[in-house]
Amino acid sequence: MSAPVSETATAALHEPDAPVEQPRGGRTPWWANQRIGLLILVVALGALFGILRPAFFNQQLVVFPLLRDIAMFTVVGLAQMCVLSIGHMNLAVGRMAAFSMMITGISYDLWHFSLYAGLLVGLIAGTAIGALAGWVIARTGVNSFVVTLALDFLLLGLIPLVYTGLTDNAAFVTKPEGMREMRNYSLADICIGNVCGSPAVPQLALFAVIAMVVVGWIYSRTKLGRELLMTGTSVKAAELSGIPTARRVITAHAMSGCLAALAGFMLAVSTGSIKATIGEEFMLPSFLGPILGGTLLAGGFISVWGTMLGTALTSVIRKGLDLLGVGLESLNIYLGLILLVALSTDRVRTVLSDRQGVRER
Amino acid sequence: MKATLRFARTTEMTLLVIGVVFFVFLVIASHGDLLEANSLRVLLQFLAVPVLIGLAQMVVLAVGQLNLAVGAVGGFAACAMGVLMADHGVPVPLALLIGFLLASVAGLLNGLLVVLTRINGFIVTLATMTVLLGVQYRLVGTRTVDAYPQGLKSFGSYAVFGVLPLIFLVALVVAGLLAVMLRRTVPGRQLLASGGNPIAARLSGISNDRSVIIAHTLSGAILGVAAILTVASSPGVNKSIGGDWLLPSFAAPIIGGALLTGGSAVVLGTVLAAFIVRFVDTARAEFSLEPSWVNFVVGTVVLGSVVLGQVRTRRQERRTVVKAPDAAVAGGVS
Amino acid sequence: MTLFEAFEVDKLFPGVRALDGVTLKLEAGSVHALLGENGAGKSTLIKVITGLYKPDGGRLLLDGQEVHFGSPHESASAGIGVVHQERNLIPGFTVGENILLQKLPTSRGLVDRGRVRSEAARWLAELDLDIDPDLPVTELSVAQAQLVEIAKALSVESRVLLLDEPTASITPNEAERLFRVVEKLKNDGRSVLFVSHKLEEVFQICDTVTVLRDGSSVLESGALADLTRDQVVDLMVGRVHEALTLPPRTVGDAAPLLELSGVGTASGHAEVDLTVRPGEIVGLYGLVGAGRSELAKALLGLDRITAGEVRVRGQAVRIRNVRDALKNHKIGYVTENRKEEGVFLEQSVARNIAVTVWDRLLKRLGRIPGLSYVPKKTESELVAGYVEQLGIRIASPEQLAGTLSGGNQQKVSLAKWLAAKTEILIIDEPTVGIDVRTKDAFHTLIWDLAANGLAILLITSDLPEMITLADRVVVMRDHRVRGEVTNTHDYDTMSQQVIRLIHAGTTAAA
Structure with missing residues (x-):
């Protein structure tokens, strides 16, 4: 440590009788922590549904697909979370997934790529389309909402055109080796010695785990992640602290596109087909997960665990209500209400930090 | 004279020129077929609802908000009307009135939620959209409800002189009323003031909250009319009504020159933009292309028009920024 | 006759006493100046008077009656009009509608455009303004927009008018026109509160003056005729409260770290010359709007440099952004905001x-x-x-x-x-809104950083701070360097020299 501050200055700066400035309100008690609250809620609801309908615990028919859904929507949520971290939105998250899977489908169909090579091509395509959105936003300064909305529109037109041009039934039929198996493989198929995993956990979930670890590591430990959060908190201050904000905007959108592609791949594997409609239902869950999990819409704060738990909560409720006989489509009513309630909590938190004089909007 | 010059430079004028050129092109491409009464009628028939949903979005954009629930509100109201008439035998006028009121209340609710919770309007309307989609499905399930009186259907397909569909005229009347409301009434002016400069509006004693609620309610009411026209003009209502409204609802005002930051009332621009989008669709049919082309073209146009708009405002800003210090330098010399 | 009075007003913010027993009296038919350096409490006082802030102590009296304003609208309705620094016009509206926005005339439910035109024309005529009420406000110049705002403030029959730095962004000719309007308002028996940093304007049009410093009124409603410019400046900047003892520090004659020669920028700077050596504190002094922070931002690549040369460690450089400044040139910028x-x-x-x-x-x-x-x-x-x-x-x-x-x-x-x-640190207004004791600590720190070899460019509007810290004071006005003074650390001679430089040129031209 060799800061150019001498002892005289340090002595002058110290105010021995000045009180330490405590964050008003003190530390949040553990039970008020949003993520722990979510975890308890998920477990409690799971137990409740299990008691009402013992079939809820059926490993093969319920738990396995439930976990597969949670895994996929967690990745969708992470895709949205990446842009929320800089205070932006990505309305084209589903269409980016469709676009990437279209490229993956082409790579399987025309170029006869292997399963993972195709995934890689898809991820690159997703990253590229996301970076394009970010580039337009950074260059023109147009609101991310409009840019991604227009891009959504554009892709909505483009994707079916390509499908009709290249396929007979608006779906790529060539399936690389291993795709069908991956759909049903669980941890039970992975053995170390005699110890095998649980048959209830799909192998696909590993993709989500990898995504969570990578994204979580980026945001908590790397310079990139910190710079994204700083940009989300205040673009002006970030620019004046030497952060390349334009490049960070592009990075955030590229990450979003890449994760959207991964989610698209997981959906393609679990439904067994690569078609134009992939990702159509991604938009609402993409916001539900992160926001329920505590990610701020205004940017500057994210939670990877929260995104996973928020997604788990909605998926458990969806599945549970489905088993209780609530029509699948009317589930929307409950999901919408959950979102409103979740946001009121987001709002309450904002009000609380307002009171502490932290936030100025 | 000055006013005419000013109009010549507006987005509306540009759109008008593009629209006319496009139309002439279509007429030539169709070897004059498009000028036949029947073709014109079909062209205008399918314009009524797009005009209205564009306006429903425009009015919330004017106050600096947005409404993701346009399709859900419209679809829900349309299905409610259909079910009331077909399943419960409610007389047509009463059913239409109830549907219209339901849509208005849904809009009012959006406004109230935004104002009371201070949650971002994007999320509020995303949530109400989801809820209403569920309700719409509850109402009709997988059926198509079409057993409502023939009178309503003939209203929907009636055309004055065989050319001007009644429902298109209704849409134009709504557009006219909205224009008068935004230009000439005190609540309309206050709404635009709140959108244009909320701080100045507040200092002038205008309630920005009230403006937001009025805008959302108006949006709901316009969607109510759109729902009535949909019920009247389509063979039946089902769960997919309104499903494809969201993107066109943004396309028309944005192409029409609306600012997302609020404060712009572009009724004419929105109507003209709806015309142009319709022409794109007509051209698509004329050359028997995939329907997807329409979305692709419109998406490109929307992106292009916002980017161009942004470049234009930036250039203007640069000009004004340069102006002030120049003046200061001049002051130093004098 | 006293139209409006703020009596011993206090306003507290967490940790700061922004206003401490401030008293201000506005007489009918007179123009009253409100002076003070940045952070002295002028804008807080205006916000209290216009109902944006609730005072924590003291009273507001209108016509001798105590009043409480819950919102800006209430104070406006009571007859207190304000023209803020920020433009408060609605962009898409006409001049007439903007003037009458608070109560648009209607007939049969619709806005009556004829009456909007005629009533707005009446207010514009009252100010002798030749502006078409039907013109969209986006087509007005900055100065015209300001005059329209005055008309808007008058339209609610206000008798007290607050003008917050109205001449900050307009030319002298436009200012003259504004002053004629102010003169007219005064002759009509209204009371005008004029907030400005430009002393020559204050002496030209104001009758009485209140000076704020550190949240207190150091001069309450004094007659300007009895005061000299130097006396007013003394009141504004204050004597050094107590000599801060700083250890001696010598600036070597090492090669300059930062050199500007003939620099011009897109925001209007011209022919700016400046050098900062290692271990040296160069003060950049000037009134608000002189272009000091803008110069700093141009140096960091946030504004275009259109002429001249910037040299860092003797090398001509073109800095693209803050990141570039930091990584490649070791330049830091402590912002004023x-x-x-x-x-x-x-x-x-x-x-x-x-x-x-x-x-x-x-x-x-x-x-x-x-x-x-x-x-x-x-x-x-x-x-x-x-x-x-x-x-x-x-x-x-x-x-x-x-x-x-x-x-x-x-x-x-x-x-x-x-x-x-x-190694090069640009520090912009480091102690605004900071209490006196912490201020001293900051001064010690900045002094110490220079002693350790940093080259410091200090931008401040706080003259005592400048005289305490700087080795040389460079004076700017209207985006140009007007002169340079080597600091003797003697307050009286220094402040005289600096202020003379600020006014040099204006008095000659006027």
């Missing part, structure tokens, strides 16, 4: 300090190139070091910066540049 540009209010103190040094801390992960992370331990040690050295009073480095007081936030804002080991 602490809350929006200086600190990340919603991030932890630790991240606020470490933001400039993540590059340096990075550790490779494994042997894969490009894969690196910020080691938490090194980061927190570094942060703890600065927290300790600068005496930042926090419970934990994870505390959000927004929960700190202004002084501590400023320390955080400075700490990131110290952590980055910058």
Whole structure:
């Protein structure tokens, strides 16, 4: 440590009788922590549904697909979370997934790529389309909402055109080796010695785990992640602290596109087909997960665990209500209400930090 | 004279020129077929609802908000009307009135939620959209409800002189009323003031909250009319009504020159933009292309028009920024 | 006759007494000046008078009656019109509608455009303005927009008019026109409160003056005729409250670290020459609007440099952005706008300090190139070091910066540049809104940084601060350098010299 501050200055700066400035309100008690609250809620609801309908615990028919859904929507949520971290939105998250899977489908169909090579091509395509959105936003300064909305529109037109041009039934039929198996493989198929995993956990979930670890590591430990959060908190201050904000905007959108592609791949594997409609239902869950999990819409704060738990909560409720006989489509009513309630909590938190004089909007 | 010059430079004028050129092109491409009464009628028939949903979005954009629930509100109201008439035998006028009121209340609710919770309007309307989609499905399930009186259907397909569909005229009347409301009434002016400069509006004693609620309610009411026209003009209502409204609802005002930051009332621009989008669709049919082309073209146009708009405002800003210090330098010399 | 009076008004903010027993009397038919340096409390007082802030003590009296304003609208209805620094017109509306926005005339439910035109024309005529009421306000010049705002303020029959720095962004000719309008208002028996930094204007049009310093009124409603310009300046800037004893420091004659020659910028600077040597504090003095912060931002690449040359360590450079300045030239900038540009209010103190040094801390992960992370331990040690050295009073480095007081936030804002080991530091208004004792500590720190060899460009409107710290004072006005004074640290002679430079040129031309 060799800061150019001498002892005289340090002595002058110290105010021995000045009180330490405590964050008003003190530390949040553990039970008020949003993520722990979510975890308890998920477990409690799971137990409740299990008691009402013992079939809820059926490993093969319920738990396995439930976990597969949670895994996929967690990745969708992470895709949205990446842009929320800089205070932006990505309305084209589903269409980016469709676009990437279209490229993956082409790579399987025309170029006869292997399963993972195709995934890689898809991820690159997703990253590229996301970076394009970010580039337009950074260059023109147009609101991310409009840019991604227009891009959504554009892709909505483009994707079916390509499908009709290249396929007979608006779906790529060539399936690389291993795709069908991956759909049903669980941890039970992975053995170390005699110890095998649980048959209830799909192998696909590993993709989500990898995504969570990578994204979580980026945001908590790397310079990139910190710079994204700083940009989300205040673009002006970030620019004046030497952060390349334009490049960070592009990075955030590229990450979003890449994760959207991964989610698209997981959906393609679990439904067994690569078609134009992939990702159509991604938009609402993409916001539900992160926001329920505590990610701020205004940017500057994210939670990877929260995104996973928020997604788990909605998926458990969806599945549970489905088993209780609530029509699948009317589930929307409950999901919408959950979102409103979740946001009121987001709002309450904002009000609380307002009171502490932290936030100025 | 000055006013005419000013109009010549507006987005509306540009759109008008593009629209006319496009139309002439279509007429030539169709070897004059498009000028036949029947073709014109079909062209205008399918314009009524797009005009209205564009306006429903425009009015919330004017106050600096947005409404993701346009399709859900419209679809829900349309299905409610259909079910009331077909399943419960409610007389047509009463059913239409109830549907219209339901849509208005849904809009009012959006406004109230935004104002009371201070949650971002994007999320509020995303949530109400989801809820209403569920309700719409509850109402009709997988059926198509079409057993409502023939009178309503003939209203929907009636055309004055065989050319001007009644429902298109209704849409134009709504557009006219909205224009008068935004230009000439005190609540309309206050709404635009709140959108244009909320701080100045507040200092002038205008309630920005009230403006937001009025805008959302108006949006709901316009969607109510759109729902009535949909019920009247389509063979039946089902769960997919309104499903494809969201993107066109943004396309028309944005192409029409609306600012997302609020404060712009572009009724004419929105109507003209709806015309142009319709022409794109007509051209698509004329050359028997995939329907997807329409979305692709419109998406490109929307992106292009916002980017161009942004470049234009930036250039203007640069000009004004340069102006002030120049003046200061001049002051130093004098 | 006293139209309006603020009597012993107090306003408290967490940790700061923004207004301390301020008294102000506005007479009918007179123009009253409100003077004070940045942070003296002028805008707080205006916000109290217009109902944006609730006073914590004292009374507001209108026509001798006590009044309480809950909102700006209430004060406007009571007859107090304001023209704010920010433009408050609705962009899409006409001049007439903007003037009458508070109560648009209607007939049969519709806005009556004829009456809008005629009534607006009446107010415009009252001010002798030749502006078409049907013109959209977007087509007005800045000066015209301001005059329209005065007409708008009058349209609610206001008898008291507050003009907040109305001449900040208009030319002298336009200002003359504004003054004729003010003269007319005064002759009509209204009372005008004129807030300005430009003393010559104040002496030209005002009758009485109130001077604020550090939140108190050091002169209450004095007649300007009895005062000299120097007396007013003395009141505004204040005597050095007590001599701060700083150890002697000598500036070597090493080659300059930062040199500007003939620099012109897109925001209007011309022929700016400036040098800063290592170990030297160069003060950049001038009134608000002289273009000092703008010059700093141009140096950092945030505005275009259109002429001249910038040399860093003798090399001609073209700095693209703050990142470039920091990484390649070791230049740091402590902004004047602490809350929006200086600190990340919603991030932890630790991240606020470490933001400039993540590059340096990075550790490779494994042997894969490009894969690196910020080691938490090194980061927190570094942060703890600065927290300790600068005496930042926090419970934990994870505390959000927004929960700190202004002084501590400023320390955080400075700490990131110290952590980055910058060699050239541009410090913009470091002590605005900071209490006197912390101010002294900051002065010691800045002095000390220079003693350690940093080249410091200090921008401040606080003359005592300037005279305490700077080795040389460069005076700017209207985006040009007007002269340079070597600091003798003697307050009286220095302030006279500096103020003479500021006024040089204007008095001759006028």
